[in-house]
Amino acid sequence: xxxxxxxxxxxxxxxxxxxxxxxxxxxxxxxxxxxxxxxxxxxxxxxxxxxxxxxxxxxxxxxxxxxxxxxxxxxxxxxxxxxxxxxxxxxxxxxxxxxxxxxxxxxxxxxxxxxxxxxxxxxxxxxxxxxxxxxxxxxxxxxxxxxxxxxxxxxxxxxxxxxxxxxxxxxxxxxxxxxxxxxxxxxxxxxxxxxxxxxxxxxxxxxxxxxxxxxxxxxxxxxxxxxxxxxxxxxxxxxxxxxxxxx
Amino acid sequence: xxxxxxxxxxxxxxxxxxxxxxxxxxxxxxxxxxxxxxxxxxxxxxxxxxxxxxxxxxxxxxxxxxxxxxxxxxxxxxxxxxxxxxxxxxxxxxxxxxxxxxxxxxxxxxxxxxxxxxxxxxxxxxxxxxxxxxxxxxxxxxxxxxxxxxxxxxxxxxxxxxxxxxxxxxxxxxxxxxxxxxxxxxxxxxxxxxxxxxxxxxxxxxxxxxxxxxxxxxxxxxxxxxxxxxxxxxxxxxxxxxxxxxx
DNA sequence: CGACGGTTTGAGTTGCGTCAATTCGTGTGG
DNA sequence: CCACACGAATTGACGCAACTCAAACCGTCG
Numbered sequence: 001x002x003x004x005x006x007x008x009x010x011x012x013x014x015x016x017x018x019x020x021x022x023x024x025x026x027x028x029x030x031x032x033x034x035x036x037x038x039x040x041x042x043x044x045x046x047x048x049x050x051x052x053x054x055x056x057x058x059x060x061x062x063x064x065x066x067x068x069x070x071x072x073x074x075x076x077x078x079x080x081x082x083x084x085x086x087x088x089x090x091x092x093x094x095x096x097x098x099x100x101x102x103x104x105x106x107x108x109x110x111x112x113x114x115x116x117x118x119x120x121x122x123x124x125x126x127x128x129x130x131x132x133x134x135x136x137x138x139x140x141x142x143x144x145x146x147x148x149x150x151x152x153x154x155x156x157x158x159x160x161x162x163x164x165x166x167x168x169x170x171x172x173x174x175x176x177x178x179x180x181x182x183x184x185x186x187x188x189x190x191x192x193x194x195x196x197x198x199x200x201x202x203x204x205x206x207x208x209x210x211x212x213x214x215x216x217x218x219x220x221x222x223x224x225x226x227x228x229x230x231x232x233x234x235x236x237x238x239x240x241x242x243x244x245x246x247x
Numbered sequence: 248x249x250x251x252x253x254x255x256x257x258x259x260x261x262x263x264x265x266x267x268x269x270x271x272x273x274x275x276x277x278x279x280x281x282x283x284x285x286x287x288x289x290x291x292x293x294x295x296x297x298x299x300x301x302x303x304x305x306x307x308x309x310x311x312x313x314x315x316x317x318x319x320x321x322x323x324x325x326x327x328x329x330x331x332x333x334x335x336x337x338x339x340x341x342x343x344x345x346x347x348x349x350x351x352x353x354x355x356x357x358x359x360x361x362x363x364x365x366x367x368x369x370x371x372x373x374x375x376x377x378x379x380x381x382x383x384x385x386x387x388x389x390x391x392x393x394x395x396x397x398x399x400x401x402x403x404x405x406x407x408x409x410x411x412x413x414x415x416x417x418x419x420x421x422x423x424x425x426x427x428x429x430x431x432x433x434x435x436x437x438x439x440x441x442x443x444x445x446x447x448x449x450x451x452x453x454x455x456x457x458x459x460x461x462x463x464x465x466x467x468x469x470x471x472x473x474x475x476x477x478x479x480x481x482x483x484x485x486x487x488x489x490x491x492x493x494x
Numbered sequence: 495c496g497a498c499g500g501t502t503t504g505a506g507t508t509g510c511g512t513c514a515a516t517t518c519g520t521g522t523g524g
Numbered sequence: 525c526c527a528c529a530c531g532a533a534t535t536g537a538c539g540c541a542a543c544t545c546a547a548a549c550c551g552t553c554g
Contacts, residue, residue: 071397075482079397093393095386101393121379125372132368138385139342145392146340146348150318150326152399153443157510188533196400198511203534219519219533235322404542435501445543450502466501466551 009063010034019087019174020061021115021137024129033130036123037061038114043106049090052102056094058114062086065110066185068194071102080194082145083107083186086175091117092138107185152196155235160195161205162233165215169224180227184220256310257281266334266421267308268362268384271376280377283370284308285361290353296337299349303341305361309333312357313432315441318349327441329392330354330433333422336384338364354432399443402482407442408452409480412462416471427474431467 011022011034022030042065043049049060052072067084081102084090094100095117124131151160173179184191188206192199209215214233215224224230258269258281269277289312290296296307299319314331328349331337341347342364371378398407420426431438435453439446456462461480462471471477 071393073397073482077401077482079400081393081396093386093389096383096390097386101390121375121382124378125375128368128372131371131378135368135381135385136343138382138389139340142340142385142388142392143343143348145389145396146318146328149328149392149396149399150320152396153326153441154324194400199533200512200535201510204510207534235320235324446501447503447544448542451542454502 009039011037014063016061016063016087016175021089021130021133023133025127025133026129029127029129032123032127036116036119038116040112040114042109042111043067045106045108047106049104049106049112050100052100054100056091056098056100056117058116059089059091059094059120060104060112060114062088062090063111063113066107067104067110067112068107068186068190069102069104078193080190083190083194085171085185088171089137092141107190157195157197157201157205158208158233159235160197161191161202161209162214162230163235164191164195165222165224166227166230166234169227169230179224181221181223184217184222256286258284261310263308263310263334263422268336268377268380270380272374272380273376276374276376279374280370283363283366285363287359287361290314290357290359292353292355294353296351296353296359297347299347301347303338303345303347303364305363306336306338306341306367307351307359307361309335309337310358310360313354314351314357314359315354315433315437316349316351325440327437330437330441332418332432335418336388339385339388354437404442404444404448404452405455405480406482407444408438408449408456409461409477410482411438411442412469412471413474413477413481416474416477426471428468428470431464431469 011017011020011030012027014020017023017030022033025033049067052070062084064086066086067090068080069082069084069090071079071081073079090104090112091100120130120134124134151163155163168182168184169179172182186194188202189199191197192202195202197205206217210217212229214226214230215222217223258264258267258277259274261267264270264277269280272280296314299317309331311333313333314337315327316329316331316337318326318328320326337351337359338347367377367381371381398410402410415429415431416426419429433441435449436446438444439449442449444452453464457464459476461473461477462469464470
């Protein structure tokens, strides 16, 4: 039956476990961890995992697909603050206020693991590695946000987009896709909102990138032709943060 | 003698303890916590607490004064990613890579408490409240960074500065200063780098704010005359995040 | 008093946003 | 199966907010 099917998958056999919270846990510990994880039915494109203002109960690990976080400001403007790919942890920004600061929406068919935060917290009492991993995840999120801040505060449209694609490439690579060819899960408009650029600017810059033969892009299919040049265009280089992570 | 003087101050008697990590600890627990905290000699204006690339060992709680974090990008450009005021925790972004991502520099005479992270982590094993407080601090830092991202990605110079002053006002208020009158610890140039604006723009906008009688500013002395109007100018309103925090 | 950061003010330039029109792509219904 | 419709993406023309460069001003410290 369906519900048992949903519970079949386990951390022990998950291909993403080397990216996810169980990262540095022993087999025994992973087994303990696995018991508090709930598998959810897949979300379809556009479906929301939670709403802005909703009470915070769980964090989520992305298994497949992708999501975006959208925050609606007091002035009613919509902003995208982050995208989440497989192996990444969603909801860490909700701990402080115990309320979700934004909407979490699936960009495509997406499966996530639901992890009740209270139980995660208690479990972390006896698993120092898990605790450390949690601290690291949150710390990394801060570092990544700071990188985006620097991008937004002083970089040109070209640099922002080059950095964006370079960053995506690294993250797709890490979760088992190709670093050179991938399908964009988000629309141009999403990219624009995220990078603080008008959709028309996105379009123009991508046109330029194709002329310069940095990459090709048709619809949502991207192929990066000259990674080195893309990196150079980016200015702020993501790998300096990302290499270390793997260590 | 001096060194004993430095160790005199204790968390139990610190006026900031209600903002800081010991926030929700019992008296006994605060005492335990206090034993791992090291008081340092004050930093003078311009002195660095740590350098970019240095190994991460400690986090720091600001007791008095203020600091800025500066990151030098691969392209050599200098960016200020955050300011830290009394009661705030510094260094949480260094956990992931175990290396400080930027320089931490005192903006004025500043005292900090040094907290060895390894010992903090072990201590947190037996103090659930401390653990939770740490998670909250990190989560809050993410939320605050996201707010700045939204500011940078789509707000005008006026909105950025209004939001900046409003935010400062709240934070000064929280650590015991006046919300309406305070001394800016940072230069206009620092503000510009932080908000992604040219120093000339800062100057012009502040001129405009004075004409509109939102505030007066001479040198570094600020007086906010019309908090409500300032808030309205800000668009993104900080308090929505900050009110919750106190709950 | 003169020198030197830090700040303000002015004039000219430009990257990107806005508006508007066109094209492309995909799904729908006759 | 084609025609139509609708949203997503592109392209072009134009304006403006903020940047850059340059000069003047200010406070402070030797």
